[in-house]
Amino acid sequence: MLRIAVVGSGPSGVYAAQTLVQQREVPGVRVDVLDRLPAPYGLVRYGVAPDHEKIKSLQGSLRAVLEDERIRFLGNVEVGGELLSTERLLELYHAVVYCVGAARDRMLGIPGEELAGVHSATAFVSWYSGHPDAVAEAFGLAEVDSAVVVGAGNVAVDVTRILARGEAELAPTDMPQRALGALAESGVRRVAMVARRGPSQGKFTTKELRELGTLPGVDAVVDPAEAALDPVYGDPAAAAALPAVARRNLEVLRGWAERGPGGAGRRIDLRFYLRPVEILGGPDGRVSGMRFERTAPDGRGGVTGTGVYEDIAAQLVLRSVGYKGVPLAGLPFDPATGTVPHAAGRVVRAGRASVGEYVAGWIKRGPTGVIGTNRPCAKETASSLLQDAGALAGRELPGDPLDALRAAGLRPVEWPGWLAVETAEADLGRSLGRRSVKIPDWQGLLGAAGLA
Template structure:
C-alpha cells in the first residue's frame, strides 16, 4: 500500500487527492488530506465572497472527493508546529504533497500603510468569510469614503461587498458580526483604483458587470482616464477578456447622467499610483496618488501630478505571496517551493517523497480550474516514483504519532458536526447556515459530534478507515 499525505484541502489539494485515488493501475493508495483548519475547502470556503453562491457550490464536488473511502480528512493539523516537520511527515507517509497556497498579501510599500483603517483585502475577505484567523477590529466603516487599490477580482469583490445592502447578504452564510457591521456601515462611496489602464486590469467581465447590477448604486468612470489607454482606443488586439472589459467600461462612460441620485457610488479610477496613505491621530483620512501615463512599452511612468482621495478605509488588493514552510526549501523571489514537475528540489536535486501543487508550486496565478492540470502533473511525477517510495519503511499508523506530538485531528465526522452546528446557529438567527467565525467555536462544534468508534475495519485498519468510521479526535 502507498500512503500519501496531501497538506491543504483547497482545490489544489483535493484535486491532487482525486488524481491519486483515480489511478486504477496503482492499487492500494490511501490518502490523508491534512489541513491546519478544522474545515475543508480552503479558499472556496474562506476566499469566495458570500454572495457568489455559484462558485461556492464547488464545495459540493470537492466534498464528493473527500468522501471517497480511500481518502481521509484530518483537520486542525498544522505542519511546522508541535514537531510535525516535513522530515517527520516522511516518517509517517511514503510521499507528501504540499498544497498550501499563497497565504500572505503583497504590500504597497508606501508611507502610512500601518495607519488604523489601512488593511489588506485578504484581512477584509477573511473577516466577512469567517476565517478563524480574521482580525475583528474597526475597518473604518463609520466613514463615508473607502479606497480599494487593485484591479483584480478580489478588488471587485471587496468593492461590491462594501456597497452591497445588508439585506441582500442576509440569505448567505456571512457571519453575523460582519452582517451587522455592514448593515450599520456609513460607506457610501468606494474608489477602486489601478495604476495602469483598463486593458491591463485582471478582473473578469462577469465580476465587473456585477458592479453595474448593484441596486441603488451608481458606477462612475472617467472617459478621460479611459482614453489614456491605447488599448481602449483600439481594443481589437486585446485578449478577449480585456476587450470585453473595455466594452463594458465604454458603455458606462457613455451613459447619460441618472435622473435621481443613487444612495451609493463606485468610482473606477485608472492611471493612479498610490504614494502615501495620509492620516490624523493615527487613523487613515485620505490616499495620495500620482497620476501615471503609458510609457509606450506596456508599462506606466509617473507624471509628477498628484491627487488626494478622502477615505476612512483603505484596502490593498495587489496580489498574494507564498509563505515559507519551516523545513521546506523556498524561493523568496517567486514565493514558491523550487520544484521540477512537482518534485521538490533540495539544492537542485529532487527530494524523494516530497512534492508540491497549486500556488505554492506555480505562484498565485490562474483560476480554480487551473489547479486540476497542475495537480495531475505532480501526481504523474509521484506515481512514476511510487515503486521506490513504497519500499521505504514508515510508521504503521500516523494517528498515534500525531497524537504523541500533541495534534488532535478533526476527522470528516467532526467537519459534519461543524456543518450541523452552523445550521443550528443560523436557525437561532432566523437565517440559513451561518459560519462559525472562531477557533474555539469550530473546535467545540467538531468535538460535539458523533461519538467515535475506534474499531478498525477488518483486514484494513488504516487511518482513512478509522476516521471515515469515526476514529478518535483526541
C-alpha cells in the same frame, strides 16, 4: 499500499488527492488530506465571496472527493509547527504533497501603510468569510464614508462589491453574523477602486466586473477622460485585437463611462492611471486619504509618472495588489517567487529532486490562475509522484499515521467532526432566521467538532 499525505484541503490539495486515488497504474493508494484548519475547502470556503453562491457550490464536488473511502480528511493538524515537523511527517507517509497556497499579501511600500484604517484585502476577505484567524473587528465601517481599494483584480472587485452591498442582499449568505451586523451599520457611501494602468489592462474577469453595475442602489462610474488615456480605448481596431476577456471588460467600462452617474445612494468610482504615492493620515493617527500620481502609457505596456498628483479622501484603505507564498519550516523556499523550488512538482533540494516530497497549487507555481488551473497543476505533480511509486513503496511505515499524530499531542478533526460543524452552522443560521451561518472562531469550530 502507498500512503500519501496531502497538506492543504483547498482545490489544489483535493484535486491532487483525487488524481492519486483514481489513477489505475498504482493500486492501493490511500491519501490523508491534512489541514491546519478544522474545516476543509481552503479558499473556496474562506476566499470566495459569500454572495458568489455558484462558485461556492464547488464545495459540493470537493466534498464528494473527500468522502471517497480511500481519502481521509484530518483537520486541525498544523504541519511545520512544534508538534509535527515536515521531517516527521515524511516518516509517517511514503510521500507528502504540499498544497499550502500563498498566505501573505503584498505591501504597497509607500509611507502611511501603518496608519489605522489601512488593511489588506486579504484581512477584509478573511473577516467577512469567517476565517478563524481573522481579526474580530468591524474595520470601523460605521465611521467610514469613503473607501479606497487599490488593485484591479477579482479580489479588488470582491471587496469593493461587499463594501457597496446592502444588508438585505448579504443576509441570505453564510456570512458570519458579526460581519453582517457591521456591514449593516456601515456608513460607506463611496468606494474608489484604483488601478495604476488602464481599462484594457485590468486583471478582473468580466462576470465579476459586470456585477458592480448591477448592485441595487449603487452607481458604477468611469470618468470618460480618464478611460480615454488608454490608447486602446479609442481605437476599435486595437480593441478588437485584445484577448476576449480584456475586450469584454473594455466594453463594460465604456458603457459605464458613456452612461455617467445616476444619482444612486452609493457610488463606485473605477479609477485608472493612478499610482499610489502616500497614505495620508489625520492627527488621530487614522487614515484620511490617499495621494496618487497620475500615470501615462509608456508605449511598452507599462506606465510612467507624470508629476501630477491627486488626493482621494478615505477613512478606509484596502490594498489588493497580489499574494506571496510563505516559507514552511523544513522545506526549501525561493523568496523572490514565493514558491518552493521544484521540478515537475518534485521538491528540489540543493539542486536535486527530493523523491517523496512534492508541491502543487500556488506554493508550486505562484498565485496565478483560477480555481480550475489547479487541476492540471495537481495532475502534473501526481504524475511525478506515481512515477516514483516503485522507490517510495519499499519503505516500511510505523503504522497508522493518525495514531502518531495523536501521540504527538495533535487533535485531528476527522470527517464526522466536520459534519458536526456543518450541522452546528445550520442550527446557528436557523436560530438567526437565516440559512447556514459560519462559525468564525477557533473555539466555536473545535467545540462544534467535539474537541472543546
